[in-house]
Amino acid sequence: MTQIPGHEPYTAVTELDESKVDDVDFHELPDDHELDQVTFEVLRNRLQQINEEQGTTLKQVSGSPIVTDAYDFNVTIGDERGDTVSLGPYVMYHASVTDLIIKWIIERRADNPGIEPGDMYICNDPWIGAVHQNDAVVLAPVFHEGELFSWVSSTVHQVDVGGNEIGSFAIEDDDAFAEAEPVPPTKLVEDGELRTDIEDIFLRKSRAPAMVGMDLRAQIAGNNVAIDRIHELIDDYGADTVKAVMKETMDYAETSLRNRLRELPDGVWRHVDYQEVANADDRGVHRTEVALEKDGDTLRFHVDGDPAAGMINTTYAGMRGGLVAPVLPMLCHDLPWALGGIFRAIEFEAESNIVVNAEFPAGTGMAAIAGTWHTVNLSNQCVAKLLAASDEYSEDLVAGSSGSWVTMNAMGIDQRGDQFVTQFMDPMSGGWGARSHSDGINTAGIFAAPGGITANVESNELAFPMLYMYRKEMADSGGPGEHRGGVTASMCWLPHDTDAPMQHVISAFGAAAPTSHGVSGGHPSNSVRYELVRDSNAADLLESGEIPADVGEIDGDRDIVSPKAKFVQEADDIYYSIWQGGGGYGDPIDRDPERVAADVRAGYVSEEEARRTYGVVLSDGDVDVAATTDRREEIRADRLAASPWGESDD
Known part of the structure; x- marks a missing residue:
């Protein structure tokens, strides 16, 4: 695609190019700063508490049931370069992409229009870092004595941000031009004041402007609370100590994850899955395959699949967020979810312009609950298979x-x-x-x-x-x-x-x-x-x-x-x-028959399913032991008599 002179492609920035950020004065931690363990633990938890208050504020100000009733959002705190130190317990892939947007802002917005105290940016561009256009991200820099100290962000699924269809899900179309307009990082708040011109542009496209406007204010409010609390923390402990805790939290998360990975077996675990119906007129299925390689203290995701199609695709940001989401609860459940450190132990490789790594202008309107969700499923299976290969950690799989x-x-x-x-x-x-x-x-x-x-x-x-x-x-x-x-x-x-x-x-x-x-x-x-x-x-x-x-x-x-x-x-x-x-x-016919009977009584399993799949025969609600033994032997015999996969019985 031809580029406008002076403009670079709208792509995710995974590594900050320091040569492009001469105009940014970062707060840097002195090499000789010492941090004691007690202060580290106290402030690490204080940062997490600030993150939680940020999310609570967003919930209390928002009027959208998507936020107030279902918690379809997330909030983050990052360091001066946007690497994530803390995230909320809400939609994990919302928080797994904000570092990409922040790095893009630092590289592309520092000179024009500038990054200043009291500013906030809005972005819903999937090729820069939003999961899909409905997931509007509001990001705010935090300054201390004129230096860029850290970032906070909030992401909310906005109920409708424009496009051809209700809710912005353009199910009859094939590309981004029929969907809600992707907005690259744009200054929404300047010097503490909401820019009504930018807000008007964003709200004008929506079928629910009042609701979207309320959510934007809730995001701003949550960010402001986090900024205020970070400043209070700096006042109490000093900027260098707070920054040292941020850096140490990420280092601790990386070291702990790498130590855990060393205790797991090396190998490659694969899974293949499908999405059906790329848009309303499609009757196809669309394949994605993931190979998870565990090599020493590193995880590598290798992703391939069918070409982008319809509106079920996700971009690199959504793919990365989907892949890491199951890693957090299964491999990092007892670690700080400091993604800035965790990402150092994970590598991502993907073929270009596939369903889960789509290039512009592929349709991404459904990405969060299509391509990204699909990637979560694939990663879930690969990580579970990895853990199943370990006697020590198999109890952590889901x-x-x-x-x-x-x-x-x-x-x-x-x-x-x-x-x-x-x-x-x-x-x-x-x-x-x-x-x-x-x-x-x-x-x-x-x-x-x-x-x-x-x-x-x-x-x-x-x-x-x-x-x-x-x-x-x-x-x-x-x-x-x-x-x-x-x-x-x-x-x-x-x-x-x-x-x-x-x-x-x-x-x-x-x-x-x-x-x-x-x-x-x-x-x-x-x-x-x-x-x-x-x-x-x-x-x-x-x-x-x-x-x-x-x-x-x-x-x-x-x-x-x-x-x-x-x-x-x-x-x-x-x-x-x-x-x-x-x-x-595990095998259903290895389930304790009494537990199957209890499931039938509770309404979780039908009596027909108990017999057909679990091989448990009930009589007046109780297990018929002899009939159950016979039924399970029948199931085993049927399995042994079946033709190998791919071979016909003819």
Whole structure:
């Protein structure tokens, strides 16, 4: 692509080119500064507490259910060059990319328009560092005595930032020109004042400008709290001591991770997975493969796959964020998540312009819950396989969890007569994968967002014109195994107190086949599904005093909807969706039959599934020992009689 003279390509900056930053006066730590261990521990935790207060402020100021109810955001504190020292417990890949944006700002904005105290930049450009255009990042430098001391940032999934479709998910298009406009780092706040011209440009594109404007102010407020607290810390302990703690925290994270890696076996672990339906007209599947190499004290991710397609792609930033997300809870669960140090022990290699390392102008509108999420799944499996090869660390593995996000963007007229635009966040209640020693956690949330929560049913009904028939945990949604994957939930609802039809744009993957995979013989979870019951009798059932406990109890014309689609929901149409549970661990026929019976009684496993997959036969709710022995022998015999993979029985 031809470049404008004097302008460089919009690409992620992974390593700062110091020759380009002569105009930046960094605060540098003196070589002879000494830091005692007690002060290190006190201030390391103080920085984490500041990070937590930053996130709490954002939640309290925001009016968006995406933030206030589901915690689809994250916050970071970095050093003077943007290397991350601390991040929140929310969506991890939101926080795994901000260092790229900061380095870009330092290289490209220091001269014009400049980086000054009281400034903040906004960016949602996936090729620079945002995961996708909805994930708006607000970044602020922190100065001390005229020197650039550190950075803070906040990332929020904005409900709608423009483009062809509701929620900015352009499911019928193939490139970025149909999507919301990517905004490279632009000065949103100058000398402590919000630049209304820049805000107007950003809000003018949105179908929900008031909500987006409130979230921008929440991000600014969170950043301001973090800046104030860092200044207070400097006043109490001195700038050099605070900076020494930042540097030592990253060094400690690197050293600890490298020490752990040395205790794990060397080798290469691979996984291949697929996304289906790159846009609404596509019926293909799109392959990505990851090879995780553990060599001494270093991890290397090698990524290859099919060419970029439709709007399911992610850029280098999203790929890197997705790959590192499972590393944190499985390999660094007891370490500071100081990515500036952790990234030193991890290398990333990827073929160009594939689905998970797309080049401009590939479509990335769905990246966070498509290409990036897909990369999380692949990394999850590779890291779990690595840990499964270690007697000492196998207990830390987690099988595939919440293998895809069921996106539900909606727009209409609410019960107050006002327009609403939202994304329903109920799929935060996905199931976590099993472990080598225990079942997965039911409806635990999103593995890549350990601090996330599901939206409250009553909050949704208060905010939007909807009435839930139910939201419930689903039988047979946890992957079978010696240890069962956590079950997931589904939602079923009817429009309420509005006569206006609702417009919907939906997008997911994992409908053709589940993507929450098992480990060491464990089976995958369920797959996702969208379903409408047109002209239903739900209102009549409610009028008669009956509350349906399952969508199958509601009469009407059933419509199974494609995983990339848009449609209109009328007043009597039921909307049903189910998302994924967790994968299992170990062979299902090695599961204790009494535990299977307990799962049946609890509603987590059906009696049919107990017999078919676990080989457990029940009689009046109790295990039939003889029949179970026979059934499990039958399963083993069927396996031994099967043809090898790739060979026909003919």
